[in-house]
Structure formats: structure tokens, C-alpha cells
Amino acid sequence: MQMDASPVENQLGVEQEHSSKIQIKGINEGLLVILKEGEWLDVKQVLLEHIDQQGEFLRGARIALDAGNHILKALDLGRLRDELSERGLSLWAVVSNSPMTVQTAKMLGLETKIGKTRREAALQTPDGVMLGVEEAVMVCKTLRSGFRLQYPGHVVVIGDVNPGAEIIAGGNVVVWGHMRGLVHAGAEGNESAVVCALDLHPTQLRIASQIAVTPKRKGKPQPELARLVDGTVEAVLWSP
């Protein structure tokens, strides 16, 4: 245990040196790297140089990344994960203020919550809802199995939602395509929320606290709209 003392001091020293770009903390789950503002490539460079300076000391460590406001694409995170793995470190989690970065991390199979920040994340949700109800997110691609889209406002998808994909929205959900996955509209309890799709055939459809499954298909798919009528889910033809 005593051996830990000096490297920690050492870390603190370097931390001050680079405090404008990165900060490294020890947490229960390993190391937490906090990225400050700046160009992604510069920040990453500083991080990797810092790790290289530490030599063998950090080898085998589990890294959680707090990406702050950085918007990271799959390629960026994938590279970083590889570069860390070359140095014997494993990236296991990424937390971020940017929903895009969180989504990327999820797609790469990384955790997006760590024990300590879970509480902070929960605290952020209420104001997300407050500003979110009348806001919408639009996604122009097919949502495939394993993809989960969670948003406090409305969700519009131009594309299909395949079985195994999930949409959880505080508001309405509109799918310009096949809706075959799981959909939950009015997830915060809004009973006037609706779901509509060119072909409404979800594995499960939820509005507020009501749950419904789709009956067996009869005839050709038609645009439909589902809503709550007297507390039960009903689908009607969706026409202008």
C-alpha cells in the first residue's frame, strides 16, 4: 500500500502541469480521466504522452473517460481505445454531456455510467425534461437491433426501426418507415402522447404506463397512429 503513495504524488504533479487539458483521478473502478475543453487531438495527445511518461506504472489499469463536452465519433473513441490498449490500459466507460458521445460509447460496447457520476446524471435529467418536452430529435437512419434511443422530447425517425431496437420518448414518436421494435411514447407519464408509423408493427408499444402488443398482421401495411383512448392503446389509420 505504501508503494502507492509516491506515484500518486507524481500524478498530482503532472496533473497540475496538464491541468488545462486533462485531469486524472483514482476512483473505485480504476482511473477516471477528465478531459477539459480544447481540440480533441491535442487533448488526446496530452493524455497519451502523460500515460507514456508513467511507463509501466499504469499498465493494466481500467480507464473511465469523462469526455465533458467533446463530441466524439466512433472513429475517435475506437482509436483512443486501441491506443490505450497498445499501452496495456483498457477503456471501459465513457461519460459525457454530449448525447452523441454517449451514443457512440454505447455502440462501441462501453459503459456510459460509473458509480460516482450516476447520481450527477440523475440530477441532470429533470432539467432535460423541462427544456425537452417540446423539443424533438430527428434520426435519419435505420435503427437496428441493440440500438436504444432515449430522449425527453419527441422523436422522429426517417427510416426503419428493426426488432430489438428501442425508442423511449417523453413526447410523441413518428416513424417514416417500418416500426418493428419497441416504442414507448410519453415515457414520463404523458397520456396524450401518440406513436405513428408508415407501418406500425412494433414488438411492443407503450404509451405512458399502458403496454400493448401488436395483433397479427392482416393485409397490407398501412400508416397507423396509436394513442390512448380511455386508458387503452388504440390504433387508427393515420391520414391527413
Add this chain to the structure above:
Amino acid sequence: MPGKVITITSGKGGVGKTTATANLGAALAQSGYKVVCIDADIGLRNLDVVLGLENRIVYDLVDVVEGRCRVRQAMIRDKRLPELYLIPAAQTRDKSAVSPSDMVRLCDDLRGEYDYILIDSPAGIERGFRNAIAPADVVMVITNPEVSAVRDADRIIGLIEAEEKGPALLVINRIKPNMIKRGDMLSPDDVLELLAIELVGLIPEDEGVVTSTNRGLPVVLDGRSKAGQAFRNISRRLLGEKVPFLDIEEEGGLFGRLTRRIRSGGD
């Protein structure tokens, strides 16, 4: 032109990744290209068995990555096709013995000298899968006309898109025309409708594949096999030729309309 890295993956196990890798490798080598097949299924290797090269393994992928031998020492030349090589997986280690960047370095090393590098991915979406797709220029997804296999293929296609390796190519394996006719099996149209990526192969169910796998003789080497013909067609499509899809049903008809059907993935 530097060599092309093609990763063959599926999500679900047992749909025919290893058979497809062995047969595409053999078909490309037969057409005169220099081909290396890499078995990325560390701990559960069997590409060596399917190619009939099991008894010649001295070094493996993990030996190369950990520097115990040079790449050339781990490459086993095929008995029948002098331009086909195999880098076998280690059997006594697990997926974590290799990292995605190790695979990228290895493939970059091979690109200069070989035309095609085929990687046989393990099932699943974890480390082994990520190792297998990291160096890929093209990812080929194999599925069977079964709901569970298609669901996993959909998930894998999403992950491939997320890693910016898309759009993937699709091969549907083990098609049974009689069952489709009775309405008991998904048709290639049903599968394509859901997955919406480019189709490059339809392979009929063929008992010959089981015997050829057991004997270690790729089915493409058998001129009379229907599955062999289907694999040869895939290799020609990979080479850029326009090859009409096999009429899987004897009398013809059902798959005719697929011939000109080319779908592109959503963006």
C-alpha cells in the same frame, strides 16, 4: 494495388462463417489470387480443420502477435492450392491475447504481398468480433433464413456501421427452397427487406458441405456442388463481376426476381 481485407462475421454462431471463409479463400485462390485466411476465433479454432490443415500447425496467430515467430512462419500453405495460406488461431489462449491494433498491424504487413486477406470472425459482439473487424476494408455478414440469425445479423450490421466499417455485404446461407415454398422459412426477400444491405450471395442447403467440412476439402473444389457454385459466384462478385444469382429452386421461378435486386443500406 495493396491487398484487400475482408472480414466474415455473423453475430450468431453456427451459421457458416468458417465454411464461407474457407470456400471464398479457396475460390479466390483458384482464380489465381494470393490469399491468406486468418482464423480470429482464438480458443475455438476450426478453420484449420475445415481446410484440412490441422496437422501442420506449428505457430499460430498469438505467436505472431507476441513475437515468438515471424508472420511467414505461422502461414500454412494449402495442400491443393499453392496460393492459399492459413494463419491458424491459438487453441490454448482466449480472445484477449490479441488486440484490435495487433490485427491492424498484422494485416498491414500482409497487404503488400497478398491480394486478399480473409478474416474468420468468432461469433458474438465482444473482443473477438472487434479484433476481426478492426482491419477490415469490407465486412461480409453471413446469416441463415431464421428469425434468430437475422436478428443477430441486424445487431452486427448496426455495430459495423457504428465502427464506420459499413456498409456491410450480405450472404444468406442454408436456404431450403421447399420450406420457403411451404411458407415455413423466411425468403431471401424477407431477409433483405429487414436488413437492407447489399446482397452478394445466396447459398442453398447442401449436404455436401457437411462431408466436405469433415474431410477438410472446401466444397468449391467440387465442380458438381450447388453450394460450391454459389461460393464461386460470391468470389466473382467480390472481384467486381456481375453474376446473376443462382436459381436455387430446380424448376426456377421463385428467386428469379432477386436477380436484379440490389439494395443499399440506409445512412
